[in-house]
Amino acid sequence: MISIKKLISVTVSASLCMGIMLLPITSIPASAKASGSIQVDKSSQTEDDNVETFGSYTFTLPESFDDCEKEGDPDDEAVYYYLGDYDDVPALMILKESLLDYVTSSELKTLTEDDEYEILGYFKEGVLEGEDFTNVSKTSKTKIAGNPAITFSFTGELYGENDVRITVFIDKEEVNIYCLMLLEEAGAKKSYVKDMEKIEKSFKKSGESDIPEDLAAAVYEALEDVSSYSARSVFELVADITDSGESADLTLIMDHELEALLGKNKSCHMILTESMFSDELGIKEGDYVTANEFYILTDGKSTSAYYKEDGEDWETEDLESDSDDLEEIEEYIGSVYDFEFFEKLADGSIDYEVDPELSEIDDSSFYVMQMDLTGDDLKLAVETQFFLSGVFLEDEIDYDDITSHMIIYVDSETFLPSTVEIDLAGVGEQILFEMIGFEDADISSCSLVTDYIGFDEFDEIEAPDI
Known part of the structure; x- marks a missing residue:
């Protein structure tokens, strides 16, 4: 001393x-x-x-x-x-x-x-x-x-x-x-x-080297300062399915657009679009599309929910702070308000590698983090990156004995994540069964890609005009 x-x-x-x-x-x-x-x-x-x-x-x-x-x-x-x-x-x-x-x-x-x-x-x-x-x-x-x-x-x-x-x-x-x-x-x-x-x-x-000594810690430190963000998460599954001896191609896409306000007035706005098409079944791209939209808005004292099912009118509900409905909603959307996977990555419990060279994309440079995930780590990654559907899949999909590769592109100036890619081919059959009910399927590809569009670009999410 x-x-x-x-x-x-x-x-x-x-x-x-x-x-x-x-x-x-x-x-x-x-x-x-x-x-x-x-x-x-x-x-x-x-x-x-x-x-x-x-x-x-x-x-x-x-x-x-x-x-x-x-x-x-x-x-x-x-x-x-x-x-x-x-x-x-x-x-x-x-x-x-x-x-x-x-x-x-x-x-x-x-x-x-x-x-x-x-x-x-x-x-x-x-x-x-x-x-x-x-x-x-x-x-x-x-x-x-x-x-x-x-x-x-x-x-x-x-x-x-x-x-x-x-x-x-x-x-x-x-x-x-x-x-x-x-x-x-x-x-x-x-x-x-x-x-x-x-x-x-x-x-x-x-x-x-340009690579920080602990890149994961730098990323989580940058995320801790974020007060709001917008992102888009796209899940895409391509498979050949068999039903009653007949085979057909199938493409399933789930597109989630998110705006999230963090802190004591945490609120979010999400648009969930699902589409499916198949050449052999005669379902053209755009024939089967559903879009649902919802808002969860908090002013520090009360919480209001707005929900609009595909083609229907808005439904609204005021939620009491101790209500079961609010507790259930927060269970499903809680992952949009924190960055739990990045926190776990930063604490050193998940191994990762960083590419030795920066990746140059559209006049910007990125660190590229790569890792293989399994079990609870993979489950947490899907929950964090797939927003609402990620929580649903957490309970329905068995991630044990499944290994998936994950890539994170990190902005070299801000240390904030830009794009996250997860290869989910190993759980594609389970996901297809839970969402559509097909048991016999040959998965060609199954991926989840999240693009973080912007950070700290807004300080309020306004209620929809109903």
């Missing part, structure tokens, strides 16, 4: 560091300044040109930084990105200093991760000590490029009244402390906090 004597030296050092950081750029010593201002213009650049270098790390700037002005070089002690006017807020500053300003060489040899977090805590104390800052947040422990890190924020008089967010991490091997600080006008309508989070997640040692 760090001694009280060391605490004093650490807080003083942190305060001095902040004193340098908060000086206008014109007041910074020449040794800490770059040769000039650089306009970052990426209009004709490739994605690789978004990658910046500072110290021994690289990181990726999001599109919102395309027109920023940059001050500083990779080998300097500080680099600055001005997102508005030069030498003004909003601005992102990235700085580094020697870890030996905080510990001795002998202490460095025995420094544990707990010690590193303790030093980072003292850093925060040094920043805040003696200042009349408000809205001081709790310390959030995290990791940056695998290194111990903390994040905190506050409001204070710096460049006028500013909202400030600081993330600081220790690189023990390099014997340096890195600090990222975002300054914005207090209460600004446009905030760059989410962009700063993307930058932090993109930090990696120069020359190292």
